[in-house]
Amino acid sequence: MTSRMNIHEYQAKALFEKFGVPVPQGASAKSAAEFDAALASLPEGPTMVKSQIHAGGRGKGTFTDGFKGGVKFCKTKADAKEIAGKMINNTLVTVQTGPAGRKVQTIYFTVASDIKKEYYLAILLDRASSKPVIVGSTEGGVEIEKVAHDTPEKLFKILVDPAYGLADFQVRELIFKLGFTGAEAKNAAKLIRNLYNAYWATDAAMIEVNPLITTPTGDVLALDAKVSFDDNALFRHPEIVALRDLNEEDPKEIEASKFSLSYIALDGNIACLVNGAGLAMSTMDIIQHFGGTPANFLDVGGGASKDQVVAAFKIILGDPNVKGILVNIFGGIMDCNVIATGIVEAVKEVGLKLPLVVRLEGNNVAAGKATLAASGLKLVSGDTMADAAQKIVKLVAA
Amino acid sequence: MSILVTPETKILIQGITGDFGGRHAKLSLDYGTKVVAGVTPGKGGQFFEHGTHKVPIFNSVAEAAAATGATVSAIFVPPPFAGDAILECVDAGLDLAVAITEGIPVKDMVRVKRAMQGKKTRLLGPNCPGVVTPGTGKDSFGGCRIGIAPGYIHKKGHVGVVSRSGTLTYEAVFQLTSKNIGQTTCVGIGGDPVNGTSHLDVIKLFNADPETHGMILIGEIGGNAEVEAARWIKANCKKPVAGFIAGATAPAGRRMGHAGAIVGGAEDTAAAKIAVFKECGIEVASTPSDMADALLRAAKAKGVTLS
Numbered sequence: 001m002t003s004r005m006n007i008h009e010y011q012a013k014a015l016f017e018k019f020g021v022p023v024p025q026g027a028s029a030k031s032a033a034e035f036d037a038a039l040a041s042l043p044e045g046p047t048m049v050k051s052q053i054h055a056g057g058r059g060k061g062t063f064t065d066g067f068k069g070g071v072k073f074c075k076t077k078a079d080a081k082e083i084a085g086k087m088i089n090n091t092l093v094t095v096q097t098g099p100a101g102r103k104v105q106t107i108y109f110t111v112a113s114d115i116k117k118e119y120y121l122a123i124l125l126d127r128a129s130s131k132p133v134i135v136g137s138t139e140g141g142v143e144i145e146k147v148a149h150d151t152p153e154k155l156f157k158i159l160v161d162p163a164y165g166l167a168d169f170q171v172r173e174l175i176f177k178l179g180f181t182g183a184e185a186k187n188a189a190k191l192i193r194n195l196y197n198a199y200w201a202t203d204a205a206m207i208e209v210n211p212l213i214t215t216p217t218g219d220v221l222a223l224d225a226k227v228s229f230d231d232n233a234l235f236r237h238p239e240i241v242a243l244r245d246l247n248e249e250d251p252k253e254i255e256a257s258k259f260s261l262s263y264i265a266l267d268g269n270i271a272c273l274v275n276g277a278g279l280a281m282s283t284m285d286i287i288q289h290f291g292g293t294p295a296n297f298l299d300v301g302g303g304a305s306k307d308q309v310v311a312a313f314k315i316i317l318g319d320p321n322v323k324g325i326l327v328n329i330f331g332g333i334m335d336c337n338v339i340a341t342g343i344v345e346a347v348k349e350v351g352l353k354l355p356l357v358v359r360l361e362g363n364n365v366a367a368g369k370a371t372l373a374a375s376g377l378k379l380v381s382g383d384t385m386a387d388a389a390q391k392i393v394k395l396v397a398a
Numbered sequence: 399m400s401i402l403v404t405p406e407t408k409i410l411i412q413g414i415t416g417d418f419g420g421r422h423a424k425l426s427l428d429y430g431t432k433v434v435a436g437v438t439p440g441k442g443g444q445f446f447e448h449g450t451h452k453v454p455i456f457n458s459v460a461e462a463a464a465a466t467g468a469t470v471s472a473i474f475v476p477p478p479f480a481g482d483a484i485l486e487c488v489d490a491g492l493d494l495a496v497a498i499t500e501g502i503p504v505k506d507m508v509r510v511k512r513a514m515q516g517k518k519t520r521l522l523g524p525n526c527p528g529v530v531t532p533g534t535g536k537d538s539f540g541g542c543r544i545g546i547a548p549g550y551i552h553k554k555g556h557v558g559v560v561s562r563s564g565t566l567t568y569e570a571v572f573q574l575t576s577k578n579i580g581q582t583t584c585v586g587i588g589g590d591p592v593n594g595t596s597h598l599d600v601i602k603l604f605n606a607d608p609e610t611h612g613m614i615l616i617g618e619i620g621g622n623a624e625v626e627a628a629r630w631i632k633a634n635c636k637k638p639v640a641g642f643i644a645g646a647t648a649p650a651g652r653r654m655g656h657a658g659a660i661v662g663g664a665e666d667t668a669a670a671k672i673a674v675f676k677e678c679g680i681e682v683a684s685t686p687s688d689m690a691d692a693l694l695r696a697a698k699a700k701g702v703t704l705s
Contacts, residue, residue, distance in 0.1 A: 125504060127621045130511045130592045162512045203505050232477060233503035266647075277589060278563020278618060282644040282686040285668075289685050294647055332548035332568045333425065361572065363548060385569070386687035 003262075004205040004228040007243045008052040010108040012207075012225035019198035021191055022221050026110035028052070035084055038109050039077045046112035047080040048073055051087050053094075053102040054248040056226070061094035063087070064101055070094065073112055080109055105247055113221060118211035119178060120144055121192070121222075123199040125206075132160040134196065136174050140211035166196045183218035191220050202240060203233030252315050259311040261300055268293025269323040270392055271316040273309070275300050275330065283328045286385055292393035295322045306342035313346045317354075324355040324396040326388060329362075336360050336368030344375040355395035356380070359388035400531040400583040401558065401603040401610070402494060402522075403470060403542040410435035410468040412475050412483045414446050414455065419474030422498075422546050424448045426472075429549040430533055430540040435462035437471075459483075460490040470494040472528065472544045480524060481506035488519045496544050497524035497588070507592035514594070521594025527564035527586035545586065547571075555580015556704055557693065558604035560597055561616035562589045566644060566686065570614050573690035579704050582610045589618065597627035605635050612638040612697050612704050614689055615680065619645035620666050625674045632678035638696035638704075641675045642683040643668045 007015075010028040017023060027038035039047070051058055051070035058070035063086075070092045074080040084107045093101035118140030126133035136156045139147045148155055156177045160166050171189050180188045191212075199207050208226040215221065234241050246254060256263035262277065266284070270292045274280035277299045284294035296316065300308050316322055329339050340360060347356065359382035360368050372379060380395070382388025403409075409426075413419035414436030426433050427448050435454055436446045442457035456462035459471060471492055475483040480499040487495035502524050514521060522529060528545015532538035532552035543549045551568060553575040561567040567586050574581060585600050587593055597615060604610045615631075617624035624643065631639055646668035675682050681696035683689045697704050 125508070125591060127591050130508055132508070162508045200505070203503055205504070230504045232501045233505060235478060236503075274565075276563060276565025278561070278616070278644050279565035279569060279686070281563075281618065281648055282566060282642070284647040285644060286685045286687070288647045297648070330565050330568050330572070332551070332565070333546065362551070362568070384687045386685050389685075 003231045005231055005234060005240070005244060006054045006228045006248065007240075008054065008106060008108075008245065009050060009225050010052055010106065011243045012227040013222070015198060015202070015227065016195070016222055016225060019201070020194040021198065022187075022219065023225070024048075024110045024113045024221055024223065026108055028106055028108045029084070029088075030106050032085055032088055035081050035107070038107075039081060042077065042109060042111055044077055046073065046075055047077050048110045048112050049080050049083045049087065050108040050110065051092050051104040052106035052108050053092055053097070053104060054245070055094050055096040055102060057094035057096050058092065061092045061097070064091040064093060070104070084109070102248065113213060113223060114215050115223075116214045116216050118213050118223075120147070120210050121195070121212045122206065122208040122210075123196060123204070126157075126159060129159055131162060132196075132199065134158045134160065134166075134174065134192065136178050138178055140213070144210060160196065165200070166193060180214075184214050184220060187218065187220040191222070195222075202237060203230045204228065205230045252318055255311070256298070256315050259308050261298060261308060261312055261315070263315060264297040265319060266294050266296050267321070268295045269321050270396055271295040271298070271319065271322045271325045272328065273298050273300060273312050273316065273325065274328045279328065279330060283326065283385065283389070286389040287326065287393065290386075290389045290393045292389070292396060295319055306345055309339070309342040310346040310349055313350045313352065317350060317352070322354065324392050325352075325357070326392040327356065327358045327360075328385060328388060329360050331360065331362035331365070331368070334363060336362055336365045337371055340368035340371040344371060344377060347377050347379070355392065357382050357388050357392040357395065359383070359385060399607055399609045401600070401607050402529055402583060402585065403531050403544060405430070405531065405533050405540055405542050406432065407470055407542050408432045408434045408466060408468045409470045409472060409542070409544055410437055410459065410462045410466065412437045412459065412471055412473045412486075414438060414453070414474070415441055416474055416476075419472075420446070422472075422474065423453070425549065426543045427451050427453075429543040430535065431543045434466040434468050437462050458490075459486045459492070463490050463492060468492070470544060471496065473497040473499055473524075475499055477501040477503070481510045484510050484521060485513060488514055488517050492519050494520050494522065495594075496522045496526070496528050497594070498526065498528060498545050499523075500525040502590070504590075504592055507590065511592055511594070522585065523588040523590075523593060525590045526588030526593070527567060529583060529585050531583045532581055547584065547586070551575055552584065553578070553580040555582065556609060556611040557581045558600075558607070558610040558613040559584040559616070560587060560600040560604070560613065561585075562587055562618050563616065563644065566616050566642075569686055570616060570689045573687070574614075574693075577690050577694070579690065582607060591621065597623045598630055601627050601631060601635070605637060610637070611702055612693055613640070614693055615639055615641045616689070617641070617643045617671060619643070619648055619668050619671070622666060624671050628674050628678040628680055631680060636700075638693060638700045638702050639680045640683055640689060640692035640696050641680040642686060642689050642692070643671045643675070644686070
């Protein structure tokens with residue numbers, strides 16, 4: 001699984017401004033005490049109040065105390081301050097956050113723009129051609145999946161040749177298809193070019209502007225901004241790493257990354273610990289196939305040292321939903337006995353009480369199984385993935 | 399025959415003096431693979447020694463290829479420099495570059511892939527386990543092992559395996575060998591969004607190889623490479639094919655925007671790919687434990703002998 005680092009809208013817009021992509025004037029505040037200073041930097045008049053969380057669907061979201069809408073229009077700055085007070089430190093639930101929601105720890109105030117028309121614009125990788133693709137649509141401010149499904153003719157795509165970069169004629173092609181003319185066309189062309197520069201220069205994984213708007217005075221602005229970056233390229237962008245907000249990440253996933261473990265929490269009750277991403281994904285699948293529900297994705301990578309296994313068990317057991325554990329290791333190069341020893345030490349160190357099924361296969365597997373059997377631990381051995389999955393599903397159901 | 403590499407293929411290893419590259423160079427030498435050169439800039443003139451083997455190290459791929467006749471490179475270079483290492487193979491005119499390195503920036507691979515257009519060098523990976531053509535010795539030794547796969551689980555025979563994932567490939571190979579079914583060549587194409595050789599490229603090679611009687615095609619969620627391969631199989635391939643797609647339970651969300659969904663297309667979920675496999679006559683393994691059995695079912699239905 002490839003992963004990406006997300007940033008907040010207010011951070012994305014600061015990045016846009018750096019690359020010459022126009023955005024509505026705005027200011028952020030990390031506490032109620034900062035509201036006055038942030039609002040003082042904006043002109044008096046209609047103001048937007050925007051909750052900053054790493055999830056979409058904020059406008060239609062609901063806070064856990066019943067307050068509706070994570071993005072609100074206010075007629076005055078005074079109203080904006082009052083509304084912001086209801087959002088800050090409150091928990092917002094949207095279609096993308098899951099039922100637990102996300103705590104809002106930053107508010108972004110912006111000047112409410114006068115909108116003439118809304119568009120959609122995104123830049124990301126087109127896997128089929130291995131080239132960056134710019135996607136534009138005349139249907140902005142709505143669910144773009146719906147546009148793609150119902151009216152695909154309103155979605156325009158431009159593939160950028162990485163050897164030459166974005167060509168002027170391509171920008172013109174998109175401008176004409178989106179129906180821009182006059183001053184708008186000139187401004188939109190400049191925005192698209194600068195947005196592409198931002199995408200390429202920062203190793204972005206995806207930039208999405210929904211909506212992109214035109215104003216009655218001919219301006220073209222990015223009204224919203226979602227930006228994520230390729231994790232593999234962060235080593236050359238310390239300025240982007242500095243934007244990481246650990247409040248938006250699962251603490252268990254942060255802990256896992258310290259031990260080079262790839263962990264993603266899920267909703268089920270059978271935890272799994274596997275080597276290799278493909279095997280880890282299919283271990284989750286096979287648990288479900290036999291009627292169980294996986295509690296996580298956990299790839300210990302090619303190594304799986306004792307320290308990693310101990311850390312992995314601790315992270316797994318930090319999830320109160322977990323009722324059983326399935327370890328599935330294919331020790332290709334690694335000595336299975338080394339892994340077995342690591343499992344035994346880890347189980348003893350964390351004092352495991354839950355059912356544990358271990359499926360071990362590969363290099364020196366007989367010695368590994370002997371080590372597990374001699375440990376005196378109450379673990380169950382599985383011969384194949386199917387056998388092991390069926391055993392843990394049965395134990396957890398019991 | 400086999401595809402991509404034979405036991406006679408001469409290989410060089412970029413990054414042979416690193417921990418990772420060195421460890422796997424030794425395992426390949428033990429397997430009987432003709433590792434004829436190493437490349438580490440600045441260490442030219444030194445030797446990589448293992449048992450009775452004394453492998454010369456060169457400063458560049460071009461030098462190593464010219465001096466030893468190596469036609470294939472295994473790349474174990476760290477991510478920031480791996481894209482450059484691939485381009486060096488292209489410049490030296492090698493037949494095949496196998497990039498094992500995990501974590502290469504996507505932008506680097508976008509540029510490398512564009513630079514490789516029209517060039518003779520084929521790329522496997524990156525982020526892949528490599529390629530194995532099993533030999534005739536005990537535990538398949540005497541074959542060509544390039545990368546990080548465990549050599550001993552293989553057996554020389556007539557099944558081709560292609561997969562994005564390393565451990566899932568080993569799982570499939572192990573099942574086959576346990577059932578006494580050998581392999582022509584096992585190919586890991588890598589799990590990254592931008593890679594060199596695709597599922598379809600490998601399937602075409604297996605289809606054209608008279609020694610390969612059947613294939614296992616292992617895929618994952620995301621992209622449309624498996625679907626593309628399946629559609630080609632339906633139209634062009636008479637050999638039995640078994641398929642497996644990992645990631646049916648992978649969380650779909652976890653992305654902020656929606657652009658991925660409209661560019662990725664509707665056929666990038668596990669359910670959609672499995673449906674296309676079935677429609678194309680590929681025998682789908684119901685679980686990863688069922689991969690070898692699925693191929694046996696497909697072979698039986700077509701009256702093909704695998705062993």
